[in-house]
Amino acid sequence: MAKAPVLTPQAEDFPRWYQDVINKAGLADNGPVRGTMVIRPYGYGLWERMQREMDARIKAAGADNAYFPLFIPQSYLTREAEHVEGFAPELAVVTHGGGKELEEPVVVRPTSETIVNEYFAKWVQSYRDLPLLINQWANVVRWEMRPRVFLRTSEFLWQEGHTAHATYEEARDYAARIHREVYADFMENVLAMDVVLGRKTARERFAGAVNTLTLEGMMGDGKALQMGTSHELGQNFAKAFDTRYLSKDGGRELVWQTSWGTSTRMVGGLIMMHGDDHGLRIPPRLAPVQAVVLAIKGDDAVLAKVREVGDRLAAAGVRVKVDDRTDTPFGRRAVDWELKGVPLRVEIGPRDLESGTAMLVRRIAGGKEPVAADALAELCPRILEEDQALLLRLSRERREARTADVRTVEEAAEAAAGGWARIPWADLGPEGEARLAEQGVTVRCLVGEDGSVPGSDDAPGTVAVVARAY
Amino acid sequence: MAKAPVLTPQAEDFPRWYQDVINKAGLADNGPVRGTMVIRPYGYGLWERMQREMDARIKAAGADNAYFPLFIPQSYLTREAEHVEGFAPELAVVTHGGGKELEEPVVVRPTSETIVNEYFAKWVQSYRDLPLLINQWANVVRWEMRPRVFLRTSEFLWQEGHTAHATYEEARDYAARIHREVYADFMENVLAMDVVLGRKTARERFAGAVNTLTLEGMMGDGKALQMGTSHELGQNFAKAFDTRYLSKDGGRELVWQTSWGTSTRMVGGLIMMHGDDHGLRIPPRLAPVQAVVLAIKGDDAVLAKVREVGDRLAAAGVRVKVDDRTDTPFGRRAVDWELKGVPLRVEIGPRDLESGTAMLVRRIAGGKEPVAADALAELCPRILEEDQALLLRLSRERREARTADVRTVEEAAEAAAGGWARIPWADLGPEGEARLAEQGVTVRCLVGEDGSVPGSDDAPGTVAVVARAY
Numbered sequence: 001m002a003k004a005p006v007l008t009p010q011a012e013d014f015p016r017w018y019q020d021v022i023n024k025a026g027l028a029d030n031g032p033v034r035g036t037m038v039i040r041p042y043g044y045g046l047w048e049r050m051q052r053e054m055d056a057r058i059k060a061a062g063a064d065n066a067y068f069p070l071f072i073p074q075s076y077l078t079r080e081a082e083h084v085e086g087f088a089p090e091l092a093v094v095t096h097g098g099g100k101e102l103e104e105p106v107v108v109r110p111t112s113e114t115i116v117n118e119y120f121a122k123w124v125q126s127y128r129d130l131p132l133l134i135n136q137w138a139n140v141v142r143w144e145m146r147p148r149v150f151l152r153t154s155e156f157l158w159q160e161g162h163t164a165h166a167t168y169e170e171a172r173d174y175a176a177r178i179h180r181e182v183y184a185d186f187m188e189n190v191l192a193m194d195v196v197l198g199r200k201t202a203r204e205r206f207a208g209a210v211n212t213l214t215l216e217g218m219m220g221d222g223k224a225l226q227m228g229t230s231h232e233l234g235q236n237f238a239k240a241f242d243t244r245y246l247s248k249d250g251g252r253e254l255v256w257q258t259s260w261g262t263s264t265r266m267v268g269g270l271i272m273m274h275g276d277d278h279g280l281r282i283p284p285r286l287a288p289v290q291a292v293v294l295a296i297k298g299d300d301a302v303l304a305k306v307r308e309v310g311d312r313l314a315a316a317g318v319r320v321k322v323d324d325r326t327d328t329p330f331g332r333r334a335v336d337w338e339l340k341g342v343p344l345r346v347e348i349g350p351r352d353l354e355s356g357t358a359m360l361v362r363r364i365a366g367g368k369e370p371v372a373a374d375a376l377a378e379l380c381p382r383i384l385e386e387d388q389a390l391l392l393r394l395s396r397e398r399r400e401a402r403t404a405d406v407r408t409v410e411e412a413a414e415a416a417a418g419g420w421a422r423i424p425w426a427d428l429g430p431e432g433e434a435r436l437a438e439q440g441v442t443v444r445c446l447v448g449e450d451g452s453v454p455g456s457d458d459a460p461g462t463v464a465v466v467a468r469a470y
Numbered sequence: 471m472a473k474a475p476v477l478t479p480q481a482e483d484f485p486r487w488y489q490d491v492i493n494k495a496g497l498a499d500n501g502p503v504r505g506t507m508v509i510r511p512y513g514y515g516l517w518e519r520m521q522r523e524m525d526a527r528i529k530a531a532g533a534d535n536a537y538f539p540l541f542i543p544q545s546y547l548t549r550e551a552e553h554v555e556g557f558a559p560e561l562a563v564v565t566h567g568g569g570k571e572l573e574e575p576v577v578v579r580p581t582s583e584t585i586v587n588e589y590f591a592k593w594v595q596s597y598r599d600l601p602l603l604i605n606q607w608a609n610v611v612r613w614e615m616r617p618r619v620f621l622r623t624s625e626f627l628w629q630e631g632h633t634a635h636a637t638y639e640e641a642r643d644y645a646a647r648i649h650r651e652v653y654a655d656f657m658e659n660v661l662a663m664d665v666v667l668g669r670k671t672a673r674e675r676f677a678g679a680v681n682t683l684t685l686e687g688m689m690g691d692g693k694a695l696q697m698g699t700s701h702e703l704g705q706n707f708a709k710a711f712d713t714r715y716l717s718k719d720g721g722r723e724l725v726w727q728t729s730w731g732t733s734t735r736m737v738g739g740l741i742m743m744h745g746d747d748h749g750l751r752i753p754p755r756l757a758p759v760q761a762v763v764l765a766i767k768g769d770d771a772v773l774a775k776v777r778e779v780g781d782r783l784a785a786a787g788v789r790v791k792v793d794d795r796t797d798t799p800f801g802r803r804a805v806d807w808e809l810k811g812v813p814l815r816v817e818i819g820p821r822d823l824e825s826g827t828a829m830l831v832r833r834i835a836g837g838k839e840p841v842a843a844d845a846l847a848e849l850c851p852r853i854l855e856e857d858q859a860l861l862l863r864l865s866r867e868r869r870e871a872r873t874a875d876v877r878t879v880e881e882a883a884e885a886a887a888g889g890w891a892r893i894p895w896a897d898l899g900p901e902g903e904a905r906l907a908e909q910g911v912t913v914r915c916l917v918g919e920d921g922s923v924p925g926s927d928d929a930p931g932t933v934a935v936v937a938r939a940y
Binding site: 038044045065066067070072089090091092099106108115138139143155 | 517536543546558560
């Protein structure tokens with residue numbers, strides 16, 4: 001079929017392609033208040049699937065969900081000096097409630113370390129109460145000057161974990177466990193996204209953390225996106241809120257803490273990492289709809305067949321949708337499912353009934369071929385797993401192909417025009433980092449030569465991964 | 471074992487009992503900003519299970535989840551006259567964002583009809599786009615002068631459904647479907663709560679609705695709690711936001727709408743409907759933990775046994791927790807699980823190992839008896855279902871026993887001192903309703919003589935259910 005070019009090609013204008021996909025695939029709209037967004041059902045369906053997969057991993061790591069209030073007394077924010085400095089410029093402030101001016105204005109949470117610590121200080125009495133492992137799914141607000149849907153919005157949805165431990169080592173290990181067993185596992189095995197695991201430089205650390213672990217993904221245009229972070233907070237908030245526990249030998253000790261978060265920003269990452277000029281490509285393990293069965297025409301026999309195939313795929317464990325809206329032209333529906341990135345399309349028309357076939361269209365690997373309708377239930381789950389692996393491989397190959405090893409600031413800046421650079425941290429250092437920052441290029445993370453996460457900034461052999469970033 | 475009286479007895483002071491349960495069972499704390507709450511893991515676990523069960527029913531009714539912004543331009547609220555009048559006194563207003571005073575203040579959503587309609591007006595083009603069935607899980611803010619945890623909080627968590635239909639009849643039927651197939655089904659079959667289904671009088675209707683359907687439960691002290699509502703909005707918001715569709719014959723018609731909501735208030739209802747002087751009683755189908763297996767002492771053999779029993783119960787589909795914290799006295803742990811209302815306790819000590827038994831303690835039916843450890847996996851699922859049914863029956867029997875049929879305003883007010891009254895609406899009417907309201911007694915809902923939901927206030931045989939309410 002002849003298609004109108006529904007999307008701006010990526011090569012022509014990547015940001016516009018991104019916005020086109022969001023509009024045309026029905027993912028989100030801009031909200032009426034600057035920087036906010038309306039997440040439409042298809043976009044929210046992606047987020048719901050992310051939540052479900054993440055939540056299972058968070059619980060497996062021992063954390064329980066809870067809920068802390070949206071409103072935080074302004075005074076809480078000021079107790080941790082670096083924290084307030086980091087967040088003050090982004091706060092939304094409520095000054096009136098119930099028709100009256102409030103005695104103390106309250107801020108809409110930009111993150112919850114402060115209010116969480118106020119309660120941890122009450123809940124933690126003795127070493128028996130540790131570790132205390134809490135997660136919450138919530139909305140947060142950070143006023144954005146240059147908003148972009150899913151990537152930087154004034155309000156976004158996220159999970160934020162907050163934990164308290166008896167020792168430095170336990171806290172450090174737990175932050176690392178979330179980083180790898182929850183975040184990296186989810187991103188690689190569900191989102192099919194290649195991510196680089198590393199630690200942030202002092203310049204890029206979370207406001208109030210002593211160490212920030214990050215996961216960085218390369219988008220289709222070669223820029224980087226921070227997909228999630230896990231922080232060691234040391235005793236910074238514990239000191240500010242006097243969060244102490246009675247140790248086995250009777251002392252009143254400060255706890256050691258972590259916090260960690262991922263957000264609806266991951267939806268933006270998914271779009272920009274896997275999308276192409278025809279729209280989204282959703283990894284099968286994430287996809288709310290893994291296969292759509294389309295009736296090409298509205299004869300009763302065709303409609304009966306698509307429903308039968310739909311039932312059989314569902315029975316085989318495939319998340320399937322039957323598209324029998326034959327009052328809408330077939331071509332338009334096919335383009336719409338392509339845009340939405342549904343991994344498999346099964347198209348059935350009158351001629352297929354005679355031959356006992358269906359047209360199987362693969363969104364990820366590409367290509368279409370007629371297959372025996374009876375074979376679909378066995379075939380589709382296998383193809384979905386193949387295409388899941390393929391997406392991850394493609395994203396890894398792109399990152400490898402577009403990453404250059406360099407030795408100077410100039411070379412790093414040049415490489416960051418269309419990809420990433422790797423440069424020994426000993427060659428770059430905070431000074432080189434500052435020079436790059438002037439050109440809009442940042443150190444995304446520090447990694448070990450072997451790809452491990454270094455235990456400190458000055459560990460021997462540490463390499464800086466450098467890029468432009470969203 | 472001798473127990474200290476951990477809770478104020480219900481008969482002595484029901485509100486204090488309620489607050490004691492919330493504290494001692496670790497359900498929630500008051501937040502730092504007046505009227506807000508911190509939902510602790512055990513309380514949030516109840517809400518998560520509610521969400522999961524409700525969400526499945528909402529999706530089965532055809533609605534998709536989406537997310538609308540927290541912040542609504544103040545001007546939106548004013549477009550529907552009754553709506554703004556109802557909500558204006560409860561609004562929280564953000565006047566500053568990103569360090570500057572905002573040009574137009576924004577309100578924190580008290581409910582989302584207005585912002586939803588702004589987008590429905592864009593998304594609905596033709597009759598093909600209808601019905602549009604949306605739900606969202608979110609936090610909302612209504613400034614509360616007399617807050618009480620879970621029941622009336624300035625911020626609460628809820629789901630709010632919003633739908634648009636081509637005809638009045640479709641909208642009416644969908645509001646009724648949510649009322650019965652989603653809300654009543656969930657409350658009766660999961661929460662084991664007896665609820666009376668009816669319609670609100672004009673006085674008690676949602677601000678902006680033409681009809682409000684409600685579910686009312688009788689709490690342990692005989693007062694009523696509104697557990698959820700489903701509204702027919704008519705074309706009120708459609709007119710205010712010009713939400714129109716192109717009909718089959720080419721006209722530009724206003725849509726007909728519904729909205730419907732249930733909230734964390736249901737947690738308060740659960741406490742007050744099923745709780746007793748020993749704490750919570752959680753209905754088995756809801757319970758995050760249906761059975762806890764307690765090691766009485768910490769010998770290796772006992773610990774091995776409780777883990778083995780735990781595994782077998784889990785394999786039998788029971789949501790089970792093993793309590794092997796034998797550094798805490800057994801009595802204290804037993805009281806804690808009783809307080810938390812876990813339906814079944816399986817207690818195992820050294821003597822049980824010899825006899826191959828375990829002590830089975832039933833929180834709902836009461837009583838404890840030794841049973842063969844090998845029989846537990848078969849026994850527990852059956853008992854859980856029995857006790858689920860028992861809780862529902864007990865709540866129904868209480869409501870029936872404490873509801874009086876009366877004919878005058880005076881009799882109704884008297885009956886409402888310790889229970890509910892039923893009075894023919896023809897005998898009460900809006901005037902009698904106003905007189906009752908002066909005494910703090912309200913018409914909870916109108917029902918048909920046969921328990922059906924009347925199609926209008928003046929349907930013949932309509933009965934008013936009258937009570938004091940939370």
